[in-house]
Amino acid sequence: MTGWSTHKGSALALAVDNIDTDQLIPARFMSVPRSEGYGRYLLHDMRRDDDEQLSAEFPLNRHEGVSILVAGHNFGSGSSREAAVYALVDAGIRAVIATSFGDIFATNAINNGLLPARVNAEKVTQLQQAVSDVPGELSIDLTENRLTLGEITATFELDEGWRLKLINGWDDIDLTQQHYHSISAHRDKRTKTTPWAWPTKPD
Amino acid sequence: MNAPRTMLDKLWASHEVLRREDGVSLLWVDRHLVHEGSHHAFAKLSERGLPVAEPGLTFAVVDHYAPTRNRERIADPKIARMIETLRNNASRHKLRIFDLNDPAQGIVHVIGPELGLTLPGLLINCGDSHTSTHGAFGALAFGIGATEVAHVLATQTVWQRKPKAMRIVVDGNLGFGVTAKDIALNWIARLGAGGAQGHAVEYTGQTIRDLSMEGRMTLCNLSIEGGARFGMVAPDEVTYAYLEGRDYAPSGAVLEGARRAWQGLVTDEGAGFDREVTLSAAEIAPTVTWGTSPEQALPISAKVPSPELADPAKSSSVRDALEYMGLAPGQPLDGISVDQVFIGSCTNGRIEDLREAALVLSGRRAIVPGLVAPGSARVKKQAEEEGLDRIFRDAGLEWAASGCSMCVGMNGDVVAEGKRCASSTNRNFRGRQGRGARTHLMSPAMVAAAAVTGKITDVRPLLQGRAA
Ligand code: SF4
Numbered sequence: 288m289t290g291w292s293t294h295k296g297s298a299l300a301l302a303v304d305n306i307d308t309d310q311l312i313p314a315r316f317m318s319v320p321r322s323e324g325y326g327r328y329l330l331h332d333m334r335r336d337d338d339e340q341l342s343a344e345f346p347l348n349r350h351e352g353v354s355i356l357v358a359g360h361n362f363g364s365g366s367s368r369e370a371a372v373y374a375l376v377d378a379g380i381r382a383v384i385a386t387s388f389g390d391i392f393a394t395n396a397i398n399n400g401l402l403p404a405r406v407n408a409e410k411v412t413q414l415q416q417a418v419s420d421v422p423g424e425l426s427i428d429l430t431e432n433r434l435t436l437g438e439i440t441a442t443f444e445l446d447e448g449w450r451l452k453l454i455n456g457w458d459d460i461d462l463t464q465q466h467y468h469s470i471s472a473h474r475d476k477r478t479k480t481t482p483w484a485w486p487t488k489p490d
Numbered sequence: 491m492n493a494p495r496t497m498l499d500k501l502w503a504s505h506e507v508l509r510r511e512d513g514v515s516l517l518w519v520d521r522h523l524v525h526e527g528s529h530h531a532f533a534k535l536s537e538r539g540l541p542v543a544e545p546g547l548t549f550a551v552v553d554h555y556a557p558t559r560n561r562e563r564i565a566d567p568k569i570a571r572m573i574e575t576l577r578n579n580a581s582r583h584k585l586r587i588f589d590l591n592d593p594a595q596g597i598v599h600v601i602g603p604e605l606g607l608t609l610p611g612l613l614i615n616c617g618d619s620h621t622s623t624h625g626a627f628g629a630l631a632f633g634i635g636a637t638e639v640a641h642v643l644a645t646q647t648v649w650q651r652k653p654k655a656m657r658i659v660v661d662g663n664l665g666f667g668v669t670a671k672d673i674a675l676n677w678i679a680r681l682g683a684g685g686a687q688g689h690a691v692e693y694t695g696q697t698i699r700d701l702s703m704e705g706r707m708t709l710c711n712l713s714i715e716g717g718a719r720f721g722m723v724a725p726d727e728v729t730y731a732y733l734e735g736r737d738y739a740p741s742g743a744v745l746e747g748a749r750r751a752w753q754g755l756v757t758d759e760g761a762g763f764d765r766e767v768t769l770s771a772a773e774i775a776p777t778v779t780w781g782t783s784p785e786q787a788l789p790i791s792a793k794v795p796s797p798e799l800a801d802p803a804k805s806s807s808v809r810d811a812l813e814y815m816g817l818a819p820g821q822p823l824d825g826i827s828v829d830q831v832f833i834g835s836c837t838n839g840r841i842e843d844l845r846e847a848a849l850v851l852s853g854r855r856a857i858v859p860g861l862v863a864p865g866s867a868r869v870k871k872q873a874e875e876e877g878l879d880r881i882f883r884d885a886g887l888e889w890a891a892s893g894c895s896m897c898v899g900m901n902g903d904v905v906a907e908g909k910r911c912a913s914s915t916n917r918n919f920r921g922r923q924g925r926g927a928r929t930h931l932m933s934p935a936m937v938a939a940a941a942v943t944g945k946i947t948d949v950r951p952l953l954q955g956r957a958a
Pocket residue numbers: 553554597598599618620835836837893894895897898916
């Protein structure tokens with residue numbers, strides 16, 4: 288994964304609260320290998336009618352090249368399905384702005400270079416109003432936790448560890464492998480002090 | 491003198507390998523449960539050519555896509571491929587797999603406890619948000635995404651920032667016909683679907699102590715629906731009795747040592763919580779959801795809310811939910827017609843849940859179709875030994891094999907567009923049970939009552955003279 292510090296892109300409102308992971312990608316598409324791309328399944332049932340056609344009333348269907356969504360409250364609640372993040376990323380989304388996020392969703396987002404930017408409700412409403420129908424150019428600066436859309440400037444909240452991870456494009460497995468010795472020391476100690484933590488073998 | 495610590499503090503400390511400068515901990519994982527949906531993670535592992543670090547601590551389960559009928563010939567090639575991929579990954583990495591025909595197969599969160607893989611004091615991960623279920627034993631159990639699953643497979647550890655500690659105290663006696671499901675829906679309705687975000691919830695109080703392990707699992711299972719990634723209950727005699735003689739659980743001298751360790755796991759007197767919420771069990775009634783988020787739940791005696799009267803911040807979600815659910819404001823919940831019912835899932839697919847539903851259904855006929863999918867093959871066998879399958883069948887419901895089934899519809903068990911289903915599951919999200927499906931969450935006994943009357947209905951009169 289490559290890191291990033293700034294992004295300037297086209298932002299659009301998706302002013303709905305509680306967009307859960309089942310809406311982000313319905314379960315029936317999750318058997319697809321990632322290499323096929325998940326972008327077309329993003330918000331599938333919300334965006335498409337029964338004949339799979341994109342419905343014209345849905346703002347996201349009317350504009351191409353949107354890379355930032357200004358959502359509502361509790362975005363990405365629900366399941367651990369990382370496919371919800373794949374759908375966003377594969378559809379070209381780099382950041383989601385909301386007042387709050389589902390915990391596992393936010394972790395998954397960071398692991399895929401997608402910014403879950405937590406902004407207070409007042410600012411989210413202002414941003415939503417500014418790009419409710421027509422996208423606007425929004426810039427994000429991860430080094431200063433700041434975003435700007437025309438006259439509106441807002442700071443966003445982001446876990447410090449996550450911020451560094453996004454900027455540096457760190458990969459957790461690489462990071463953890465550096466701690467190999469601490470892990471095996473922990474394991475050894477646990478085997479001795481906590482033998483019951485290992486399953487007995489019934490078969 | 492050591493400062494008093496919470497159960498969370500103790501569990502965290504015993505699993506912390508190290509803590510980074512930014513406060514994020516690297517935690518040791520005692521059990522890692524994988525299922526068909528873990529295919530992305532195995533693919534990531536192959537890309538790097540890495541082995542599974544601890545195959546002996548990793549267990550594979552076929553559940554999400556498990557067909558509940560005609561298992562011998564899986565008609566849908568996508569489903570067959572998902573199961574086949576898990577088999578291949580399990581065999582490549584030498585993992586114990588609980589495959590379709592294994593007598594111990596079942597939903598991952600049902601079989602973990604059933605097999606004694608779930609124990610107090612462990613850290614348990616699974617690529618499924620309802621992993622919080624296992625916290626009922628006094629374990630640190632939480633769901634993770636595919637990148638994290640790959641990380642656990644490769645390193646047997648997980649990076650995690652310690653959540654804040656929250657305590658939900660429930661005291662008093664639960665009323666007649668009121669269950670753990672109702673406790674959960676109540677606190678979620680009160681605090682909101684994001685109400686416990688960033689917190690680990692410990693449930694305490696006499697009502698919790700009085701719950702069976704099944705009830706505690708239901709409660710911890712639903713913690714995620716209130717935004718908490720962790721739900722837990724301190725281990726006690728009820729826990730130990732449940733674990734006795736379980737396949738993978740310790741025995742003999744090892745068990746004695748374990749018991750000593752487990753007894754020390756409880757939150758110390760005077761330990762501080764970041765947040766505390768108190769519920770009175772006596773005030774909880776059988777509860778049902780009317781909307782598309784688990785927080786949209788009300789007692790059975792209530793009416794469908796009106797968007798105008800709702801908190802202004804929520805009025806548009808109320809309006810959208812009512813439109814999707816095809817309900818009118820002011821309509822009594824009791825009496826809403828349903829098209830079908832479902833009993834099962836890791837929330838309410840255990841033996842006790844089936845017994846509760848059967849108690850209502852015994853000697854009665856369902857007037858709408860319905861499916862009963864036991865949480866595991868063992869639950870199924872036990873239910874058959876107790877004659878519960880006959881009760882379900884005689885009532886006109888279908889008795890199927892175990893798996894996630896209609897909880898998520900991945901195996902093809904879906905609710906048709908626009909149909910209304912009374913369901914013992916955990917999510918009433920739009921499209922969760924199938925595109926356009928309308929889900930009402932409730933306890934298994936309430937689902938049984940809906941089957942009998944064809945309507946959402948108060949189970950209590952139907953239980954008169956039947957329940958203890
Ligand atoms: S029963 Fe439902 S919630 Fe439970 S593991 Fe299966 S899909 Fe997830």
